[in-house]
Amino acid sequence: xxxxxxxxxxxxxxxxxxxxxxxxxxxxxxxxxxxxxxxxxxxxxxxxxxxxxxxxxxxxxxxxxxxxxxxxxxxxxxxxxxxxxxxxxxxxxxxxxxxxxxxxxxxxxxxxxxxxxxxxxxxx
Numbered sequence: 651x652x653x654x655x656x657x658x659x660x661x662x663x664x665x666x667x668x669x670x671x672x673x674x675x676x677x678x679x680x681x682x683x684x685x686x687x688x689x690x691x692x693x694x695x696x697x698x699x700x701x702x703x704x705x706x707x708x709x710x711x712x713x714x715x716x717x718x719x720x721x722x723x724x725x726x727x728x729x730x731x732x733x734x735x736x737x738x739x740x741x742x743x744x745x746x747x748x749x750x751x752x753x754x755x756x757x758x759x760x761x762x763x764x765x766x767x768x769x770x771x772x773x774x
Contacts, residue, residue: 723750
């Protein structure tokens with residue numbers, strides 16, 4: 651396991667997923683990758699205890715990232731979540747702002763933006 655914990659990275663764009671996973675590993679995290687909401691939920695259901703945070707693309711092929719975030723929070727209410735989006739002016743739904751830390755990360759992002767978003771939700 652990575653020294654900083656395990657991040658569930660939910661991103662359907664392969665190039666972004668590869669770059670983000672590499673940046674997260676460089677920061678000391680173990681990374682579990684999922685390309686869809688369904689795959690992310692399948693992993694999370696059996697591994698909730700080991701998750702330190704989730705980074706979720708807002709627009710996934712099988713649903714919206716904010717809906718996935720809510721489902722993950724039913725499994726682990728304390729899970730910090732970063733929502734990655736290319737939509738300008740996007741804000742977090744009110745219920746995602748309650749409880750565990752949640753933040754938005756604007757796409758395109760670099761490793762420094764990724765690191766700062768993790769610091770914002772209490773990691774790193």
